[in-house]
Amino acid sequence: MQQQEIHNFLEKYFQSNHCEIIENGPGYLIVQLSVEMDKELMNRPFYWHYLEKTGGIANPMRLTLITDSQKAPEQLKGEHIHFGSPRLHQIFESTKRLAGYIRLYENHKVNQQQVPLLPWLGLNVKISYQCDRKRDLFHSIGLQLINGQMVEGFYDHLQNMQLTPKIPDYSFTLSPLVKPRSGITRIENYFRQQLDQEDHSWAKAAIERWNKDLKLLDHFYEEVEEKSENYETEKQALKEQYEPKINISIINGGLFYLTEKAI
């Protein structure tokens, strides 16, 4: 993410969260936080607690974010935001938290005829292959909750559609036959099957490296009769470092009511 991308991202984030952007200049942003966003980002629960108890007037903070110190006015005081900075990580986390669950309807333009909308369960998933190194894959899966059809790259389909949080006129939704919870299990099983068939030479290699390190560690303890706590700690540290595993985590997802021809 380059600094300009970060700038654009922040702009969108605050706009989507209904915060007023007071100034938006080259290399910096000044944002008036809403009460909700102050609570979300500024980490001052005591202030808000106090305010609620006393009934005072809320005074949410203003944030000055500098995305490019070369371009921003020299005297401007604010937080420097870069890819990797804790503040940006916090905002990333907040984005994911605030947009973890969604329900949307396809905003079809068919008029004067009742259109049925089919329920889809859509999940955006991150698969992390982890040992002493790491690799992630992004997957987006859609499961139609009536006939059980499963689609990869679901998110890309969604991006090309008009979606709305309110059910459009002349539409009605069909009730799912597959319950969402068992839908999620179907998707989980789908991933497990896929992953079982993969070549896991990366994991083999990691175990080899692990064993080599263990041998080296053992060597230094060969002549020590009673293995100390240190030894166990080091051994555990090696396990944490090398042990291969795959984590499947859900980034976000939700229900999507789409027309029959949508996918």
Add this chain to the structure above:
Amino acid sequence: MTVQIEFDNTWQDEFINRMEQDGPWGNWELFKLAVEVEKHLVIPEFEGLQAPNHLSGLTPLPHQLEVAKQVVENMNGKAILADEVGLGKTIEAGLVLKEYMIRGLVKKVLILVPASLVTQWAFELNTKFYIPAMTQRKSYVWEQADVVVSSIDTAKRNPHRDIIFKQDYDLIIIDEAHKLKNNKTKNYEFVQNLKKKFCLLLTATPIQNRIEEIFNLVSLLKPGHLGNESAFFEKYRRDSRSLQDDEHLKELVNKVMIRNRRSDTGIEWTKRQVETIAIELTKEERDLYESVTNLRNEGDWLGSSQFSVMTLQREACSSREAVFYTLKNMLQRKENPSQQFQDQIFSLIKKVEAVTTNSKGKKALELIQHIEDKVIIFTEYRATQLYLQWFLKQHGISSVPFRGGFKRGKKDWMRELFQKNVQVLIATEAGGEGINLQFCNHIINFDLPWNPMRLEQRIGRIHRLGQEKDVKIYNFATMNTVEEHILKLLYEKIELFEKVIGDLDDILTRLEFGNIEEHLIDIFGQSSTEGEMRIKMDNLTAMIQFAEEMKGEQVHAATGNS
């Protein structure tokens, strides 16, 4: 093979809950942003770094990228970065730090560097890596800022110390970490007690194959990895040679240390041009030098070691001011000085007063006027430093001093004055470390250090990445003095100046004969005749040359690049 797969179940419970409650549902724009974020955070391959893609203004050199990659992929963020001077260890450390920050593994960072480099580190991290590093100015910084740069001397003292010990650091970076080789020091104890997840130790001096150093540095990175201290020493001290052959130790060193040499980097380095300038002492200077030298034959009158005589000899080769300062100190420190002692000192002071010119100073002036460009003068003595500053000023040349003892702000200021306003910077030894002056390409070694490593440190101030011109080194040596011997031995026979530090390290390590400086003190201090001195020197030369030949045949024990 099957790999353990974990599926995150936390999402679905909340999802079902929201279905039942009919919301609340997120907004589509944010939903898309979240996916965008995740796509940026995804690490697409097991190998490779993310950081360079996010640093538009920086083009790291291949060896720097390789180091960062090794540290992240193979060393689990616990490493000794031991590149030769001037290869950009700061950049390497910055890359590692950035990489971990991007991966969300590191938030709280403590960077301990020499006082003179604090500002520079913070500046580089901010401008090159977009990392908001704060320099430590107030004690509350430790708690409030995520990335703090400080000198270890400040950090280890209270009230800072107590506050720092309360912090949980994700990453600690220590520059000039060779100062931590000894586990009895306060600095070592301090670093050992810091809470840390990842740790980078930066040093231009690699682990010399000394068991203790290996044990101490590795123990900082991986406490307990080498087993119990006493058992370890029992195993390896028994036969100190076993170290070189011990595969396990070698493997271990390779696991924690990376070292690049200039020659490995494939970068075209500018040349080093070395010129020895012989200085003829005036009659009075010669008289002073001889009188000091003769002290050695006068028995135990100083009540101290040969060391004092040798110090005076070396000072006499530098400036009369240096000699005077030492004499004055000797007189003041002596309790109840005998009449003989006082007379002796006063007669020497007379000789000092008889000296009216400084031959080296005159030569330096001539050179500086001829060079018409920035020049750094290194001297071992503060008195010489002051004298030179005054002397040059008399001839219309302004200069700035530089010393290890300067506060950080003053060092920064002196460096800036030198870069922008004045022609000459006069530095004493302690000032040589930790200042980067690659905008200058002339060095005058007004007097020579006896420790070759220190000499390399001096040259390393200007002969580093970013130096665009050939570097010119002028060595002053007074004829027929101890200085000339040193120069002949170390700097001509062994061609030290043309060498780079790594080679020398290897040689010294292989010899296992310790510190060159100590050998020299022995040679010049203990030899009773010129002949004995010459023989000892020839021996030393032969040993070094022998080690050099051996080096060609053997693989480095600790290159760390396997």
